[in-house]
Amino acid sequence: xxxxxxxxxxxxxxxxxxxxxxxxxxxxxxxxxxxxxxxxxxxxxxxxxxxxxxxxxxxxxxxxxxxxxxxxxxxxxxxxxxxxxxxxxxxxxxxxxxxxxxxxxxxxxxxxxxxxxxxxxxxxxxxxxxxxxxxxxxxxxxxxxxxxxxxxxxxxxxxxxxxxxxxxxxxxxxxxxxxxxxxxxxxxxxxxxxxxxxxxxxxxxxxxxxxxxxxxxxxxxxxxxxxxxxxxx
Amino acid sequence: xxxxxxxxxxxxxxxxxxxxxxxxxxxxxxxxxxxxxxxxxxxxxxxxxxxxxxxxxxxxxxxxxxxxxxxxxxxxxxxxxxxxxxxxxxxxxxxxxxxxxxxxxxxxxxxxxxxxxxxxxxxxxxxxxxxxxxxxxxxxxxxxxxxxxxxxxxxxxxxxxxxxxxxxxxxxxxxxxxxxxxxxxxxxxxxxxxxxxxxxxxxxxxxxxxxxxxxxxxxxxxxxxxxxxxxxxxxxxxxxxxxxxxxxxxxxxxxxxxxxxxxxxxxxxxxxxxxxxxxxxx
Numbered sequence: 001x002x003x004x005x006x007x008x009x010x011x012x013x014x015x016x017x018x019x020x021x022x023x024x025x026x027x028x029x030x031x032x033x034x035x036x037x038x039x040x041x042x043x044x045x046x047x048x049x050x051x052x053x054x055x056x057x058x059x060x061x062x063x064x065x066x067x068x069x070x071x072x073x074x075x076x077x078x079x080x081x082x083x084x085x086x087x088x089x090x091x092x093x094x095x096x097x098x099x100x101x102x103x104x105x106x107x108x109x110x111x112x113x114x115x116x117x118x119x120x121x122x123x124x125x126x127x128x129x130x131x132x133x134x135x136x137x138x139x140x141x142x143x144x145x146x147x148x149x150x151x152x153x154x155x156x157x158x159x160x161x162x163x164x165x166x167x168x169x170x171x172x173x174x175x176x177x178x179x180x181x182x183x184x185x186x187x188x189x190x191x192x193x194x195x196x197x198x199x200x201x202x203x204x205x206x207x208x209x210x211x212x213x214x215x216x217x218x219x220x221x222x223x224x225x226x227x228x229x230x231x232x233x
Numbered sequence: 234x235x236x237x238x239x240x241x242x243x244x245x246x247x248x249x250x251x252x253x254x255x256x257x258x259x260x261x262x263x264x265x266x267x268x269x270x271x272x273x274x275x276x277x278x279x280x281x282x283x284x285x286x287x288x289x290x291x292x293x294x295x296x297x298x299x300x301x302x303x304x305x306x307x308x309x310x311x312x313x314x315x316x317x318x319x320x321x322x323x324x325x326x327x328x329x330x331x332x333x334x335x336x337x338x339x340x341x342x343x344x345x346x347x348x349x350x351x352x353x354x355x356x357x358x359x360x361x362x363x364x365x366x367x368x369x370x371x372x373x374x375x376x377x378x379x380x381x382x383x384x385x386x387x388x389x390x391x392x393x394x395x396x397x398x399x400x401x402x403x404x405x406x407x408x409x410x411x412x413x414x415x416x417x418x419x420x421x422x423x424x425x426x427x428x429x430x431x432x433x434x435x436x437x438x439x440x441x442x443x444x445x446x447x448x449x450x451x452x453x454x455x456x457x458x459x460x461x462x463x464x465x466x467x468x469x470x471x472x473x474x475x476x477x478x479x480x481x482x483x484x485x486x487x488x489x490x491x492x493x494x495x496x497x498x499x500x501x502x503x504x505x506x507x508x509x510x511x512x513x514x515x
Contacts, residue, residue: 063321075240076240113241115238115239115240115241115244116240116241117240117241117242149242150242151242151245151246152242152246153242153243153246153247154240154242154243155243155257193242199246199249199250199253199255200255202246202250203250203255203256203257203259206257207257207258207259210258216285231259
């Protein structure tokens with residue numbers, strides 16, 4: 001395990017190299033792509049897969065930087081032409097096309113209002129362009145769970161926490177699910193949407209995620225169970 | 234970029250929860266987040282945290298010539314700053330609306346309420362007085378930066394000690410802390426600020442110490458600055474919802490209890506810090 005700071009050279013070399021978030025291969029013009037050096041663009045812990053073909057940097061930043069194919073939760077902030085502008089917590093607002101929904105046609109578009117929540121996938125993320133979102137799989141044209149999120153509640157947690165929640169082996173969501181029925185959607189931009197039947201259950205989830213968040217309490221499973229037993233649920 | 238207002242589901246949920254007297258962080262409607270006060274290596278360096286809201290206040294003193302119209306009084310200046318470090322919603326440059334409110338409230342609570350005896354800051358009439366400079370930095374904004382800043386500032390005033398000076402004729406001798414123990418400021422009273430948030434639905438009771446989302450969804454805020462002797466220094470309510478006078482009186486009573494607790498907490502923390510601190514005296 002090694003810690004990198006932005007701008008450091010990373011010894012990533014492989015015939016079939018894949019770079020994840022926080023890494024950048026410097027373009028060296030005419031040189032072969034293989035020998036181009038790789039630098040980190042974020043601070044964090046440098047990780048690589050077992051055969052050293054995949055490399056990425058894991059840290060706990062607060063600002064979300066969009067990356068293509070990541071699922072995010074955003075708030076519609078306005079209309080623009082055929083689509084909507086969506087705030088996903090990045091430096092620039094993302095655009096969501098009106099036709100990027102399952103079954104959407106020119107005549108039949110979903111009706112999103114300003115202030116609606118959407119669960120979407122980043123379809124385009126380029127450093128010189130605004131990010132673009134889509135609410136369906138471009139190949140199959142199926143929604144696959146993406147779309148507008150109605151009711152429930154959305155709140156912010158650290159980016160690391162949102163990644164932990166997406167880990168199927170993480171204890172928190174199954175633990176909460178064993179206590180009461182819940183529906184949740186996690187965006188890697190640090191936004192978590194939950195929906196339960198009772199208001200106090202939603203509050204319990206919000207508070208549990210807050211105490212487990214490595215940016216806040218950083219509790220483990222045993223402590224969370226104790227914490228849960230103290231809450232009135 | 235101005236932050237977008239909370240989304241429709243957020244609004245609906247928070248209003249519903251408040252109607253049932255439930256708050257997102259599990260507090261009661263009239264509960265404060267317990268402040269944590271941390272002192273820095275220097276006297277007058279105080280960091281105050283309420284939940285995730287964090288404010289740093291720093292006080293320093295220097296000698297200046299007094300204003301010609303007030304030759305017997307020291308000078309207190311307050312600088313407050315909300316930088317983008319507090320939250321990405323704030324931009325550098327032109328002061329935002331929140332920053333103006335914060336600066337004006339701090340001025341009213343600390344300076345205009347005559348909390349600090351300015352005449353005791355005089356060294357040599359018309360020649361030399363102490364100038365106290367308070368700098369308030371908002372480090373993180375998770376709601377109610379005003380109360381947190383006021384608390385941090387008043388604790389900074391209480392924590393600070395100015396070096397002892399000796400006047401012989403027209404000569405001023407400043408003793409370094411290693412020679413003579415520095416002396417604390419003369420403080421008449423310590424006002425604490427408590428903020429209440431009102432909501433558009435008349436049936437929802439007001440909450441104290443609003444979190445960021447409660448603050449954004451509120452229809453109006455009311456700040457009461459009061460000292461432990463139940464004297465109101467400032468009552469600030471700029472617009473918002475119409476409020477009955479009985480309600481205001483009720484909230485003032487609530488504030489007086491909260492302020493007493495705050496005063497106790499601050500005194501205990503100051504004593505604790507002073508005992509652990511070594512100010513060198515021969």
